[in-house]
Amino acid sequence: MPTNEFHQPIGPSLVGWSPPPVPPATELAGRTVRLAPMHPPTDAPRLFDAFTDAPDSLWTYLAFGPCVDEHALEQALAALCDSPERRPFTVVVDDLPVGFLAYIRIAAEHGVLEIGSLAFSPALQRTTAATETVSLLIANAFDQGYRRVEWKCDDLNAPSRAAALRFGFRYEGTFRNAITYKGRSRDTAWFSITDDEWPALRAAHDAWLAPDNFDADGRQLTRLNAPCRD
Template identity: 40%
Template sequence: MATHEPEGDPVSTTPSITPSIDSPLMTLHGQYITLRPLQLSDAPALYHSLAGPSNASLWTYIPGGPFLDLESFTAHIEFMCTGTVFIPFVLLSRNPAHIPSALSSAIPSGGIPVGVTALMSIVPAHHTIEIGHVVYSPLLQRSAASTEASFLLMKLCFEELRYERVEWKCNDRNTPSSNAAKRLGFSYEGTFRRHLVVKGRRRDTAWFSVIVEEWGLVKRVLESWLAEGNFEGGRQKERIEDVRERLAGKGE
């Protein structure tokens, strides 16, 4: 009698590791940036980097915000810290170029909070996880530090937590986020039409991913681009797109 086996490549049925905010794995040190679990006490310093009228545009594509006063922003940070939707991180920088002028007089050894991001859509049984809620200070955007922050999270997901698919999703109108995903090595998979309603408006969602078979090349590209030798006077010598083309051409 014929047997009917399920189709598809066999994979491990051992779930990936569920991130724990209390784990020492959740503090990530890079050359340009440090990530650690977000704390409510970060709110006042983060307010200068991410909130207030001058930063309202940062929240155009985020379900919350903008936050025009410290009280409402603190409530949002508390929601991120205490809710079950996110594993939230704060980005800490010691680079004076990333620090708002109001905070530049005294930079603690650990750095000043200049952004937030999170792990979300976490499904250990299916080995999938998402990097989302990315909100960086304008002073941090398009910097080596912002690239390194995403790289550190990707490395955590693939190598420490053993996920096999890392996702990046954004409003399909959010061109900077789509470009950031592609630049990091995520592949565009398609757009979910009428996916969500955000702030009373329809959101079509663009989906991107890196899967475990691609991680080796993605990692080498990002490590090579982030290397200290690729920068001189704070300016890149080789673009990340050129690094990717060079390494892919070598079959590395």
């Protein structure tokens, strides 16, 4: 461990590293999915249709929703877009919007951002495209020079916690009474991937997403075996 002139331990040097830009509002494309910069006026009506058959429980751990009509959803998405610290994307499969998520809490000066505000419609859930969606955002952040990608969720949101571990995020702890939303208190579970962990994780993601990992009916042959830590 490095020390300073006072023989105190200090963090590793960042010589050679420079802060990355805020992720640009550009499309990201994978084998099964396309992530388009969100445009609420045109995206909201089609997303509303995608979520028509979704149970209200899908919105329990989001800061907004369920939305009663297209206008309400457009307003919610517009609020998501209305911050320089967020970069939201609409998830598109076969030219149909089927969900959304965002980079949030972007702190480019520190090389840190979070993936959040995630809502996947029933048509997207538990699909290859759903996994590729998150993998694309993680890879894009590290490709641009970010040092840390975060995942945070309500500590009671078991599916989100499980998803974080599946993708290889490391559990860091729970912040008690961290925020309030929808008239209730939230303990927030923190997860992260750092740039030194990503190469091994990326190899696991790429292996899972490879076409030869799926049979003729599109079923996975092996599970995503990211070397996650709890």
